Amino acid sequence: MRIGIYGGTFNPIHNTHIDIARAALEQFSLDKVYFLVAGNPPHKDTAENIPDACRLEMVKFAIANQPKIAIDEREIYRTGKSYSYISLTEIKKENPTDDIFFIMGSDSLLYFKNWVKPDVISDCATILVAPRLGDNMDVLNNAINECKDLFSGDFFLIDYKANGLASSVIRQDYYTDKSVHKWLDSKVEEYIIEHNLYSPYSYHYDDILRLSQEMNKELKSSRYVHTLGVATTAYSLALKWNYPAYTAMVAGILHDCAKCISDEKRISVCEKNNIPIRDIEYKYPHLLHGKVGAFYCKSKYDVFDDQIAHAIEVHTTGCPGMNLLDKIIFVADYIEPGRDKQPRLDILRSVAYEDLDKCVFMILEDTVNYLNENPEMVDSTTIDTYNYYLNEMKGEV
Ligand SMILES: [Fe+2]
Ligand SMILES: [Fe+2]
Known part of the structure; x- marks a missing residue:
């Protein structure tokens, strides 16, 4: 030879x-x-x-x-x-x-x-x-x-x-x-x-420290502890699924950065900055914390990576065709160590490291089941996302 x-x-x-x-x-x-x-x-x-x-x-x-x-x-x-x-x-x-x-x-x-x-x-x-x-x-x-x-x-x-x-x-x-x-x-x-490779934006441990300190000041203590749980879970999921780990961690740290502000403030930030507000978001303004958080990434925390902003924007409802970071943050938010109310968490925490898409779908399934019991809170984006991944699981997307 x-x-x-x-x-x-x-x-x-x-x-x-x-x-x-x-x-x-x-x-x-x-x-x-x-x-x-x-x-x-x-x-x-x-x-x-x-x-x-x-x-x-x-x-x-x-x-x-x-x-x-x-x-x-x-x-x-x-x-x-x-x-x-x-x-x-x-x-x-x-x-x-x-x-x-x-x-x-x-x-x-x-x-x-x-x-x-x-x-x-x-x-x-x-x-x-x-x-x-x-x-x-x-x-x-x-x-x-x-x-x-x-x-x-x-x-x-x-x-x-x-x-x-x-x-x-x-x-x-x-x-x-x-x-x-x-x-x-x-x-x-x-x-x-x-996998967000060769991005002009890359993050280091100093960014993690700076943003953690900011969130410690900005968030209530229970929300801050949840944030650390999401950030570390996002970090380990990123290592597993070959995404830049500090970038995922930054997204995890900032994902709820607009959670501890008033409903009025969330609406006014959107109105002043031409961020569209849907009827259900006027009715339940806490749903806007993803959109406002995405806006704050750039305007308040000097984090300019569009993939981070997008993952934060869609972290509660998901969206059809999520990219890898969207999925990592969506899953990390649901399975972080501080969560204990959701069903089958042990299974989800294991599946997240075996089949990320399957874990996304299982979370959507549980979320839709929960919303069916509380129909007044249904955000159509969650249903659209669920249907998209239902079709994907059937191999139709
Ligand atoms: Fe959130
Ligand atoms: Fe969260």
Whole structure:
């Protein structure tokens, strides 16, 4: 067998990664290429520190229709520093009779001699180098010749149509330049949106502290304790379902930020800021605390992420087609540790970590049952949401 190993963070994976792997497969008669997905180095900025599981999921989507490309997850699970020479030594040991090829970008080649144990890497594998757009080929060929002099293995260039695309460009421009989306598999693109990756807004522990202190002042003590329960439940659900955990925690902390103000104040905030009020909300103004809370995110608490505002807006009723954060906050609000009145809480708390959609539906079911016993309080949005997820559970959406 001739096995290609393509190392990288794949943050995110894009079409050029696939082009390079396919070119290597063809030109060097490889049987298989494995994307060796690197673990996240701990020093990286949080904004770029996308959960490992998210990068893995995106790679899985991108290679779904590539039978000769697979994933090697070993570096994700390795403790301590992860060096290529360690992985390649292992791979060579596992496949002693196979020929191993290590695929790298031309930027890596230029510094190859400074890597940790480059001699071990080139002993284990033939190095295949993917040039980048604008590379000076004389410089590249000189670097290859220098490596051939210094090390025992062989070095080749991969011939493919290089372009200027890099994962760093996608991370930076994802929300401002839609043209980068065409470089992504459509499933990867959906995943990025759903999981709020590469958002211009990212949150840190300092934000959690600041907003908790604000809520401690703003809310009654029982509401504050509920808020902490929702925030921590949202955090753990986010870890489970691969959503940025601090972003979910911020949404949890702020979800009831407009709960402890008067009905008159809620109505006046909506009227002054052109936030539409439905008849039932005039009748029961506490129903407005989601809408007003969403408004307060930006205007009062300097939290500008639209996904957070939306999750807060719909946290009591849900809405048809909720996104991942909407579901996390909707569920966290219902199952947080301080809740004890709702039926089958033990089951819901377990299902939330097994099947989030099912948990959303079960909560809607219980809510509709409760509202049927109290018909004067029925908000049509809850019924619409219930019907949407009822159809989804039947596979009709
Ligand atoms: Fe609420
Ligand atoms: Fe709540």
